[in-house]
Amino acid sequence: MSPTTRRQFFRNGRTAAVGAIAGLGLDLKPVKAAAAKLKIQGAREVPSVCPYCAVGCGQIVSVKDGQIINIEGNPDSPINQGTLCPKGSAAFQLAVNPNRLTKVKYRAPNATEWEEKPLDWAMDRIAKLMKETRDRDFVLQGKGKDREGRIVPKMLNNCPTIASLGGATMDNEWNYVQLKLWRSLGLIWLENQARI
Numbered sequence: 001m002s003p004t005t006r007r008q009f010f011r012n013g014r015t016a017a018v019g020a021i022a023g024l025g026l027d028l029k030p031v032k033a034a035a036a037k038l039k040i041q042g043a044r045e046v047p048s049v050c051p052y053c054a055v056g057c058g059q060i061v062s063v064k065d066g067q068i069i070n071i072e073g074n075p076d077s078p079i080n081q082g083t084l085c086p087k088g089s090a091a092f093q094l095a096v097n098p099n100r101l102t103k104v105k106y107r108a109p110n111a112t113e114w115e116e117k118p119l120d121w122a123m124d125r126i127a128k129l130m131k132e133t134r135d136r137d138f139v140l141q142g143k144g145k146d147r148e149g150r151i152v153p154k155m156l157n158n159c160p161t162i163a164s165l166g167g168a169t170m171d172n173e174w175n176y177v178q179l180k181l182w183r184s185l186g187l188i189w190l191e192n193q194a195r196i
Ligand code: SF4
Pocket: 050, 051, 052, 053, 054, 055, 056, 057, 080, 083, 084, 085, 086, 087, 088, 089
């Protein structure tokens, strides 16, 4: 038989407590009705890690109908044992927030005014510039030269002219996928506030 996890232990304890109260003859219908309305009822629980800092607290992301509906501390994590600091507790708002920006500000070269552009426009422009830059600057093994034409033996098979700077509000899973993408393109200048 597999060992009981902390999460199962708390669940079993909750069930036992409800059973004990029922044994006292108390009417539990209102309690059951309230439990049925819990917003994580029927949700899929996905273990994750808080992206904010190097402590790496475990989180449980509840997903329903393809949408994140709740994020809370993971009691099974040996690091935080179900607790989260105020930043980690507010992680749900990173993903689900009506105040999230949906457009970007763009200032063309030599322009003085900012223009508002759709996200898709920005994504296409970034992809185009990345392709052009990588095609131009990728350093092949044995042929590596810097911009002054000097041989650069320690910088082989990479693209040294594109860098990535991530923020802690990028979630753990996104950081993982992004790192894989950058490495596959030969990027070496990768930095992020989070240290997971
Ligand atoms: S920001 Fe808070 S919840 Fe997140 S990993 Fe750090 S200490 Fe844990």
